[in-house]
Amino acid sequence: MSVPFFDLTRQYEAIGDDIDGAVADVLTSQQCIGGPHVKALEERLAERVGCAHAVGVSSGTDALLVSLMALDIGPGDEVITTPFTFFSPVGSILRLGARPVFVDIRPDTFNLDAEALREAITSDTRAIVPVHLFGHPCDMTAIMEVAESKDIAIVEDMAQAIDARHAGRPVGSFGDTGCVSFFPTKNLGAAGDGGMVFCDDDGLARRIRRLCRHGAQPKYHHLEAGGNFRLDAIQAAILGVKLEHLQQWNERRREHAEFYHRVFADRESIVTPRVRSENQSVFNQYTVRVEGRDAVQAGLKKRNIGSNIYYPEPLHTQPALNEERGHGAFPEAERACREVLSLPIFPELSPDERRRVCDAVLEVTSR
């Protein structure tokens, strides 16, 4: 019997009637752009994240892009981020003509090393994009201290981390903006692309909203060039239904993580993810480091156990950077790319499936 890495059909089976009802509501009204579902979702999530404003956008990537645009990031500016994540922050920085500057990750959390951050700051540093990778919060206390002392903006990439907390406070509420993704496999996932920007500052929120509508204010009067970065009403309606279940889904993810953690604790060839005591993770991924990773993954595949590699290549060596920053520059990120393996952790994973994942992992890893 196989165990999938992820299976969204189970979620739809459980709440499909409510989702269908919400979609039908949008279709009946034909208010497909903006409207009550988008507004309600923005209000509910702003409150949940603890920010005055939330702006629904077309994807997590566009949340990052429009945040950086609203902060006037452009040519000549440096933006610090992590070399170990999805390409999205780096792509957004590059699109604005700015330069991504990398700071290596901490080996225990996979997140940007706040201690090393200070050394990467120059007179051209305008923003930092910390990424709460795999649902684990970054050390926002330390990052905010550095940013505030140097008057540098923070754009939190919380694509994988809605509802995660650092020092009792939701991620996304620390920086100038917080950027979430509703990509279907995220903890709160749409039936397509979507995202949201959170922020407290009234002026910044107004500008973000305007940039999402081609910089127009009022309609057809364009103060600047923006884009079409709006969240669809159908997606907002679906997300509104799913939001009711998010807390319970995140609890299920944490239960799976605890189970894995207990089973793998004595296995020296496996390093389980560490959640620091001041943090609460939402485990978008359960990512271990393992000796002989590729052979382990092949072994799991042979036993029909799903797994994935997030991420196989660091960002500083990507050809898109068009600049040689070469292998060896960020050793911890490079080592992570060689060693990481993500195991099934979706909420609907059954106890029996979870046990089978563990048995297979123990079978294919050395002691």
Ligand SMILES: Cc1ncc(COP(=O)(O)O)c(C=O)c1O
């Ligand atoms: C860490 C991270 N940042 C940004 C993104 C971009 O989000 P989206 O796919 O919604 O554009 C993703 C997800 O795909 C992500 O995992």
